[in-house]
Amino acid sequence: MKKKLLATILTFAMAVGVVFTGSGTAAMAAGSVTELEEKIASGDQMEFIQISDEELPENTIPQEAMNVMSRQFNGVSEVGIAPYADEEDTTNTNPNYAISVANDSVYQGTIENENEVRWYTFTLSQKSTVTIFMQMADTMDADLYICSADFTIVGGSASEGAGVSELAGSVLDAGTYYLAIEGYEGTGSFAFMYFQSSVDADYEINDSASSATNVSLNSSITGVIDSPVDIDYYKLTVTNTTIMRYSISSSMGYSLLYAGKSGDNAAIYAVNGDVNMVKMLPGTYYFAVLGEDDQYSATSTYTINFNKIAELANGGGSDIIGICEKAGIVFQADSDGSNCYVNGNPIDYSYSYVNNLSNSAGGQSYNITIRKRNDVYAYVGDGEFAPSAVYYHSSTRPAMNVGSRPALELTFYSDTDFYSIHCRCTGAYDMNNFWDETNVVQVLIDPSTGKLIDIVQFNYYYDFAPVGTNYITITRPYSMTFYQ
Numbered sequence: 067m068k069k070k071l072l073a074t075i076l077t078f079a080m081a082v083g084v085v086f087t088g089s090g091t092a093a094m095a096a097g098s099v100t101e102l103e104e105k106i107a108s109g110d111q112m113e114f115i116q117i118s119d120e121e122l123p124e125n126t127i128p129q130e131a132m133n134v135m136s137r138q139f140n141g142v143s144e145v146g147i148a149p150y151a152d153e154e155d156t157t158n159t160n161p162n163y164a165i166s167v168a169n170d171s172v173y174q175g176t177i178e179n180e181n182e183v184r185w186y187t188f189t190l191s192q193k194s195t196v197t198i199f200m201q202m203a204d205t206m207d208a209d210l211y212i213c214s215a216d217f218t219i220v221g222g223s224a225s226e227g228a229g230v231s232e233l234a235g236s237v238l239d240a241g242t243y244y245l246a247i248e249g250y251e252g253t254g255s256f257a258f259m260y261f262q263s264s265v266d267a268d269y270e271i272n273d274s275a276s277s278a279t280n281v282s283l284n285s286s287i288t289g290v291i292d293s294p295v296d297i298d299y300y301k302l303t304v305t306n307t308t309i310m311r312y313s314i315s316s317s318m319g320y321s322l323l324y325a326g327k328s329g330d331n332a333a334i335y336a337v338n339g340d341v342n343m344v345k346m347l348p349g350t351y352y353f354a355v356l357g358e359d360d361q362y363s364a365t366s367t368y369t370i371n372f373n374k375i376a377e378l379a380n381g382g383g384s385d386i387i388g389i390c391e392k393a394g395i396v397f398q399a400d401s402d403g404s405n406c407y408v409n410g411n412p413i414d415y416s417y418s419y420v421n422n423l424s425n426s427a428g429g430q431s432y433n434i435t436i437r438k439r440n441d442v443y444a445y446v447g448d449g450e451f452a453p454s455a456v457y458y459h460s461s462t463r464p465a466m467n468v469g470s471r472p473a474l475e476l477t478f479y480s481d482t483d484f485y486s487i488h489c490r491c492t493g494a495y496d497m498n499n500f501w502d503e504t505n506v507v508q509v510l511i512d513p514s515t516g517k518l519i520d521i522v523q524f525n526y527y528y529d530f531a532p533v534g535t536n537y538i539t540i541t542r543p544y545s546m547t548f549y550q
Contacts, residue, residue, distance in 0.1 A: 117345055117387070117549045122334045125323040127354050130199070130233045130295050132273055134225045161185040161217070164244055167260045169364060174257045177208055177249030186245040190238055190262065195270040196221075197235045197261040197293045198245065203254030204229030210258065212236055213244040228252055233295060235271045263292035263364040272299050275326060275352045283310065283374035288367050291320060294360035299325065300370065303350045306410060307378040309389060309396055311343045312353060316368035318361050325352040337389070337549065345378075376513070377410035386446055390455035390546040393472035395513045397453050397546070403443035408474050411516030414438060415478055415509050417465050428493020434526060436507060436518075437484045445477040451508070455546050458510055458519060461538035463527045465518045472544070473519055474511040481505065487526050497532050510540070 158165045158175075164185035167173060175184045190196070200223075202208045210232050211222035220243070221236035228251065247256060266289035269279040278299035281287060289298050304310075314322035324341070327334060332349020355368060375389060376396030388397035398407040406413040416438040423430040445451045458473040478484075483503040491498040510519040520538055523529055527536040 117337055118335050120335070122324055122336050122341060122344060124326045124352075125354070127297060127323065127325050127356065129274065129297055130231070131225070132223070132233045132235050132271070133221065134223050134232075158185045159183060161244060161246075167245065169260065169262045172257060172259050174255065175247065176255045177206060177247070177253050180249055180251065180253060182249045182253075184247040186247070186260075187242065188245065188260065188262070189242045190240050190264075192240050192264050193237065193267045194240075194262045194264040195235065195237050195267045195292060196243075197296065198223075198233070198258055199293065199295050200232045200247070200256055200258035202229060202231070202256040206252035206254035206256070207250045208232070208254075208256050209248050209250050210234055211246045211248065212238075213246060215242045215244075217244065222246075224250070235273060237267050237270050259293070261293040261296075261362075261364065263290050265290045265292070265364070265367060266298070269298070273297050275299050275301070278352055281370075281372055283308070283372055286369055286371045288369045289355065290364055290367055291318070291355065291357045291362045292364040294357070294362050296357075296362060298355040300353050300355075301350055302353070302372055304346050305348050307348065307380055308346050309337065309343070309375040309378065309387075310346060311373045311375060311391065312371065313342060313373075314355065314368055314370045316366075318357060318363055318366050318368070320355055320357050320361070320368045322370050323354050323356070325354040327351050338547070343375075343391075348380075376408075379407040379410045379412065385550065387549045388453050388546045389549065390472075390544045393455040393457075393513075393544045395455045395472055395474055395544075395546070397474055397476075399444055399446055399453075401446070403446045404440075406444050406476070408511055408516050409513045411514070413444075413474075413476070413511055413516045415442075415476070415507075415511065415518050417518055417521065428491065428495045430492075430495050430498065431488075431490045433486070433488040435486050436509075436521070437486075439480065439484055441482065442478050442480040442484050445479055451477040453546065454542070455544040456510070457541045457543055459539040459541065461520050461528075462536045463525070463538075464520045466512065466520075468512055468519055472513065473540075474513055475508065475522065475540075476511060477506065477508045479506045487524070489526060500526055500530055 156163050159182060164187040167186050167188050177184065198210060200210050205228060207228045209224035211219050212234060214220050221234055223232035223234040225232055269289060271277055272279040273296065278301040281300045281302050312322060314320060327349055329349030331347050333347045334351060335345045337343045337345055355370060375391050375394060378396060379398055385401040386399045396409055399405060415436060417436040419432060419434045421432045444453065446453065454475045456473055456475045459470050483505045485507045486503045487500055489498060489500040508522040510522060512519050522538065528538050
């Protein structure tokens with residue numbers, strides 16, 4: 067009879083997931099013990115998925131060297147324009163006749179004399195990222211410089227070597243600028259592409275790991291790949307072992323790739339073979355956004371997300387990890403159910419309620435206690451007693467008021483009693499009498515603190531007390547996957 071009563075309650079709670087209300091029987095506590103002891107003795111084992119013990123390999127990201135300045139520009143003084151061959155010349159060797167350039171365009175020209183400078187100009191209506199990629203004939207070593215309206219150099223690229231391409235990128239405020247192409251050595255033809263974008267100027271220039279933009283967990287960033295040579299790097303630092311999912315949404319089919327790490331203890335592992343869901347040890351990690359086959363757009367944005375599922379406890383509860391990504395819950399325990407943590411917080415299931423009341427109708431003495439001890443373990447086998455993520459709606463007798471939220475449901479057991487329900491009532495309250503001690507209890511734990519939210523069962527008020535209306539409401543929209 068005891069076993070049947072418990073099975074009925076558990077089946078109802080698991081399948082329907084609604085409400086436990088008062089008016090049960092004292093036999094349920096003993097039934098809980100019997101049912102759970104049989105479950106443990108049956109040796110039902112949880113099915114585990116392995117977290118890879120091999121680190122996630124970093125992707126090799128091809129990239130061009132940007133803003134290399136091997137020498138100083140000779141074509142302008144620190145402020146002002148240096149003399150040029152013919153002040154009446156109306157070609158673009160005269161900055162007064164600089165050629166205007168437009169976004170996403172290619173321009174060609176020729177350096178006819180060594181040390182000659184060809185001038186171009188552009189105007190920005192707001193803070194923008196400007197990128198210029200130049201190639202040249204192998205008979206010439208040409209450099210490019212970006213100058214402000216007063217011809218002060220504010221950026222550029224000056225690599226050594228004939229035929230060596232130049233790549234310059236700068237974040238510039240609104241205004242008019244000049245682009246100077248200087249023939250440092252030799253003569254010949256050149257061509258350059260000009261790109262500008264204001265969408266993600268606050269994050270640029272971030273085209274290498276050394277210039278990566280800092281991001282934080284549970285953040286999203288919107289950016290653009292605004293040229294065929296653009297690669298956007300981001301770096302994320304974690305101080306505790308963390309389970310995270312990273313993702314990208316883009317109509318252009320851009321990729322978000324793991325690009326490396328730094329830190330003595332840094333290591334990253336794929337969870338369940340999913341390279342986008344990872345376990346990261348403390349350290350700094352780099353990720354890169356890039357287009358396939360030189361795809362780019364100054365207007366079509368991408369959005370990247372770094373969603374923390376939960377932090378893990380360092381130094382304990384490392385044998386079993388249960389993850390419910392939807393609920394944002396990660397449960398940790400040693401293989402025997404000791405050293406339990408949720409979202410990095412040590413789990414404290416202890417509870418104490420003491421209340422003594424008396425009046426002319428009778429007396430009421432309540433002492434309900436769950437003692438936290440080293441010989442009490444979380445059940446980590448299979449079946450309905452297994453750790454699970456649930457949604458806690460409300461209850462009338464909570465240990466802690468937390469509001470509606472996801473919660474971790476655990477069943478704790480021991481060889482000896484650790485949960486006592488001592489309720490002595492007299493007179494008109496005699497029907498409230500209940501006295502029992504047991505070695506099993508099912509509870510709800512708050513993921514954000516590790517503290518007890520409420521006792522699921524056996525609960526004196528929800529499962530027995532004949533006077534008053536008490537309830538706990540739980541639903542079960544989640545599933546939890548277990549890893550070793």
